[in-house]
Amino acid sequence: MSLKDQHHTPRIIHHGGASGVTGSCHELVASPEHSLLVDCGLFQGEDAAADAFAQLEVNFDISRVRALVITHVHIDHVGRLPYLLAAGFSGPIICSKPTAELLPLVLEDALKIGFTRNRALIERFVDRVRELTVALGYRRWHDVVNDAGLALRVKLKRAGHILGSSYVEVAVNDKTHGDKGPGQRHRVVFSGDLGAPHSPLLAAPRSPYGADVLVLESTYGNRHHEGRRERSQALERAIEQALENRGTVIIPAFSIGRTQALLYELEGIVHRYKTRAAQAGRLDWSALEIIVDSPLAARFTRVYRRLAPYWDAEAQRRLRSGRHPLSFAGVYTVDDHAEHEQTVKYLAQSGRPAVVIAASGMCAGGRVVNYLRAMLGDPRHQVLFVGYQGAGTPGRDIQRYGPAGGYVVLDGERIDIRAGVTTISGYSAHAGCDDLLRFVRRMRRWPGEIRLVHGDDHARRALKQELEAMAQKRGENARVMLPQNAV
Incomplete structure (x- = not known):
């Protein structure tokens, strides 16, 4: 029946x-x-x-x-x-x-x-x-x-x-x-x-x-998503390219879930690179800043840390070994709007390599839009998508038209896309x-x-x-x- x-x-x-x-x-x-x-x-x-x-x-x-x-x-x-x-x-x-x-x-x-x-x-x-x-x-x-x-x-x-x-x-x-x-x-x-x-x-x-x-x-x-090893390698390649180009990797990410997952993965990559510090010819990751430009994401991350008993077994092992997957050296949080504006200007002009995680995840608003407006026209930088981009959103347009040298409209302004555009589907939640x-x-x-x-x-x-x-x-x-x- x-x-x-x-x-x-x-x-x-x-x-x-x-x-x-x-x-x-x-x-x-x-x-x-x-x-x-x-x-x-x-x-x-x-x-x-x-x-x-x-x-x-x-x-x-x-x-x-x-x-x-x-x-x-x-x-x-x-x-x-x-x-x-x-x-x-x-x-x-x-x-x-x-x-x-x-x-x-x-x-x-x-x-x-x-x-x-x-x-x-x-x-x-x-x-x-x-x-x-x-x-x-x-x-x-x-x-x-x-x-x-x-x-x-x-x-x-x-x-x-x-x-x-x-x-x-x-x-x-x-x-x-x-x-x-x-x-x-x-x-x-x-x-x-x-x-x-x-x-x-x-x-x-x-x-x-x-x-x-x-x-x-x-x-x-x-x-179909990439496996964990493939997506981690893709994330490493994107960051290494930023180091080589002296540019910024802009990662549009929702404040809850994706931001914390990315911090966890970045901590793992940085930890691995520290253990290989003696290897000749490796890029100097100590020069890399990881910036979380979202007060809301920072608040969620603090709650995530408080909810560590609900983390999976692998994350529990990291904690027991003395590591701090969501708060580690090189991670900076941008709080007020004035500091946000200064950070955008500094990264766009200085050539300091960085990873910026900012909302919104589909580029439909929020602080990430200011980074995109400042950096999409510069080939030194990259936009890295790690989650679903809904039809009709600026994120979908950048994802679709960026690799072919197209443009996107942000806040009524047409911006030509010269920055690199990469998508890693495996990090989707x-x-x-x-x-x-x-x-x-x-x-x-x-x-x-x-x-x-x-x-x-x-x-x-x-x-x-x-x-x-x-x-x-x-x-x-x-x-x-x-x-x-x-x-």
Whole structure:
């Protein structure tokens, strides 16, 4: 029986993140009176409508929503939370313990950018979110509803995307049959955003035992990532070129997740070079400055360090050996705007080799835009992309047109691209096509229905073909769907 056949049988409504990469918001309607919301994210890039405010409004019925589950704190998964609370939602906000630590920082920054600079209003909202937050340990069932007619439980498991990220198992037991015997039971899994194996600091996600329905992300459904060794070597080459050219490597990166992963990898590279210091002919890495130009990223990094018990086994070994993967010699943080402007000018003119990590990750705003405006026209410098660049963003334009000597428009200004442009897909926080297929393949009980979300049309269709071919080869009866956002 399909999940949509009976009104007491769960059904899924996508309020965002289905026909697009951003705006994730999925409602599992377990009964006419009870539903569960998974994420409530912001639309970005090409997914953002012309009437952006109307798109932000929560225009669906929230009277039946018993809880919101947050898979992780990226803005395309939590950015509409202020609107959800404004619409009257007062239920629990369920998330992992690390996510509960990170969420207030994300929301505070989002409110400053999109709502108000009024400190009192921001603090009032953030305090309200803290009151509603229910922080769960991994792999433990939590009751959302348990009455005479319905049992609705959730369990979080590590997703390996950013620190605290989770995928969500939902168990639904319809208890309305009474003397007719036990009601129908369903298991639904929402993948959230899955990480690639061997991501710095993060344990790789392990597949669930099984599900009736799997809601699966497909961001890189048509892409394959380099292995860890290949991507580390590519990062080293990019930095060595900066040293040779006396230029800057500009890395657009989101403040949470990608920045910390890059610092971890850079610490590993610097550590290896220190052990090879006696080798003749090697470039002098001691001349290299690593600059984190984002106050928000610096705050997140401090929280990441505090959450070291949630790091993976390799990172724990580094700590035990006396190393400091997120705070090591040569790393500098730029705080106020005046210091930021001085740093941009200094690096553009001085010829001092440096790596700059700055937000935003898709070059759609933030401090990275000033570095790009100052340096894209100079062949000494490089732009290094380490994450997904959404269609319609300046990052995608630089990535696409830069290698051919094209141009990009930043803040209304046309800038010719003479700097080098490199992409390392292996550092993406998202699982690649092989990783997504492996997540499904390793389930002991395959889902009868797989709903592909959080991907552009090409990625979703490519992953659908791969999943269908894999199901046919294994003799599994899995229907792969490409759902649309609810109107």
